[in-house]
Amino acid sequence: MIGELYTESLAGAAVEIEHVDGTRAPLEATRWREPIAGDEELLTRCAGPTLDVGSGPGRLTVALTRRGVPALGIDITPHAVHLTRRAGAQALVRDVFGHVPGSGRWATVLLADGNIGIGGDPLTLLKRVRELLRPGGWVLADVAPPGTASKVDRVRLRHGDELGEWFGWATVSAADIARLGVSAGFTCVDHWTRSGRWFARLR
Amino acid sequence: MIDAQIVVIAKEPVAGRAKTRLTPPYSPAQAAQLAASALEDTLRAVAQVPVRHRVLALDGLPGSWLPPGFVVISQRHGGLDERIAGAMADAHRLHPVPVMLIGMDTPQVTPELLTSSMETLAEHDAVYGPAADGGFWLYGRRVPDPATMLGVPMSRPDTGTVLLHRLRRECRSVGLAPELVDVDTAADAALVAAEAPWSRFAAMLEAMALPATAGAER
Ligand SMILES: C[S@@+](CC[C@H](N)C(=O)[O-])C[C@H]1O[C@@H](n2cnc3c(N)ncnc32)[C@H](O)[C@@H]1O
Numbered sequence: 001m002i003g004e005l006y007t008e009s010l011a012g013a014a015v016e017i018e019h020v021d022g023t024r025a026p027l028e029a030t031r032w033r034e035p036i037a038g039d040e041e042l043l044t045r046c047a048g049p050t051l052d053v054g055s056g057p058g059r060l061t062v063a064l065t066r067r068g069v070p071a072l073g074i075d076i077t078p079h080a081v082h083l084t085r086r087a088g089a090q091a092l093v094r095d096v097f098g099h100v101p102g103s104g105r106w107a108t109v110l111l112a113d114g115n116i117g118i119g120g121d122p123l124t125l126l127k128r129v130r131e132l133l134r135p136g137g138w139v140l141a142d143v144a145p146p147g148t149a150s151k152v153d154r155v156r157l158r159h160g161d162e163l164g165e166w167f168g169w170a171t172v173s174a175a176d177i178a179r180l181g182v183s184a185g186f187t188c189v190d191h192w193t194r195s196g197r198w199f200a201r202l203r
Numbered sequence: 204m205i206d207a208q209i210v211v212i213a214k215e216p217v218a219g220r221a222k223t224r225l226t227p228p229y230s231p232a233q234a235a236q237l238a239a240s241a242l243e244d245t246l247r248a249v250a251q252v253p254v255r256h257r258v259l260a261l262d263g264l265p266g267s268w269l270p271p272g273f274v275v276i277s278q279r280h281g282g283l284d285e286r287i288a289g290a291m292a293d294a295h296r297l298h299p300v301p302v303m304l305i306g307m308d309t310p311q312v313t314p315e316l317l318t319s320s321m322e323t324l325a326e327h328d329a330v331y332g333p334a335a336d337g338g339f340w341l342y343g344r345r346v347p348d349p350a351t352m353l354g355v356p357m358s359r360p361d362t363g364t365v366l367l368h369r370l371r372r373e374c375r376s377v378g379l380a381p382e383l384v385d386v387d388t389a390a391d392a393a394l395v396a397a398e399a400p401w402s403r404f405a406a407m408l409e410a411m412a413l414p415a416t417a418g419a420e421r
Contacts, residue, residue, distance in 0.1 A: 020297055120275060149262075150264045151263070151277035153277045170264065172264070176264065179217075180264065183267065
């Protein structure tokens with residue numbers, strides 16, 4: 001996601017995501033600029049101050065703000081943060097593993113659109129996110145369908161011959177989220193499907 | 204600092220998926236705990252080798268057993284030959300330096316043994332470490348060539364000799380690492396634990412002392 005190429009992709013450039021085995025797929029970052037079927041499943045469950053981790057251009061942060069739910073987007077891509085602010089929501093350029101405001105006070109943390117993959121180590125990410133939550137708060141995440149193999153990979157962005165740095169990204173299947181959540185210290189994990197997406201809630 | 208990489212190819216230690224040949228006598232949960240200990244011993248030994256890159260080619264997700272300093276990549280699909288060939292090719296794509304691969308079944312491995320095997324690879328085109336059951340526990344290439352590994356019949360008494368034969372045909376020189384016992388069955392587990400009493404694996408096996416084994420000792 002990281003860097004110049006992701007910014008170009010948000011502007012509509014034909015950027016691809018490439019795996020270590022050489023396979024490639026279009027990133028299509030512009031899809032994150034419009035509402036996506038199933039978003040409602042996440043939005044209605046954001047109860048109280050919500051931190052949208054890897055908020056990208058901010059469609060969920062903006063939707064929450066419009067509904068009167070206090071929301072903050074954080075993203076390491078400055079252009080994505082700029083787009084979120086321009087759309088009228090609050091966002092900061094922050095790494096989820098670095099200093100994040102309101103640590104221990106968020107009612108909901110969103111890991112939407114596969115953002116449970118951030119950092120390529122979902123156990124470490126979930127432990128980190130648990131520190132950000134207030135007691136009784138929960139995480140809402142998009143996960144992969146139960147038949148998918150959970151995995152961690154190195155990927156990089158590519159635009160023609162222009163290459164980004166390799167970075168870690170994980171995929172977590174609905175079938176593995178409970179086990180992972182419990183290892184990270186959550187006590188109650190459930191998952192469900194709607195509009196072709198799979199969601200999980202960890203408390 | 205050795206300008207090369209070590210790749211550990213491993214399966215996430217989940218009950219019912221990892222080290223299933225230890226069941227019986229061990230329960231699936233115990234087999235997974237033994238697998239986790241063996242994996243952690245292996246990774247900690249690799250972490251102490253002065254090598255440029257360390258890669259874990261993992262089937263599944265990392266857990267608290269993963270020490271810092273490893274890049275995790277996912278395994279390819281298919282047979283073990285395809286997974287090994289793929290892991291070495293993918294690691295080489297990530298870091299274009301020589302690749303030495305080991306599994307998670309030799310928790311007795313030490314940083315010194317891995318370092319000397321890397322030094323062997325620096326002097327040859329390939330390095331090969333035979334396993335006592337006829338397989339291999341270590342395989343390294345200056346420049347990986349998936350074709351060497353693809354089609355080698357796995358988990359057979361002649362697996363290692365088939366690979367070694369192919370290597371001798373394709374490479375100018377092949378260096379050898381010492382033979383090790385790899386953990387497949389409960390009997391192997393006891394041998395390996397006796398060889399490496401300092402390991403997490405030995406401690407875990409000890410903690411699980413089977414009623415049958417305890418009876419036999421008495
Ligand atoms: C799959 S996109 C998310 C799209 C976003 N949810 C939306 O609605 O537009 C992943 C996002 O995570 C961000 N990201 C990656 N690593 C991050 C990190 N360590 N901390 C915060 N954000 C990160 C990327 O910049 C990118 O915008």
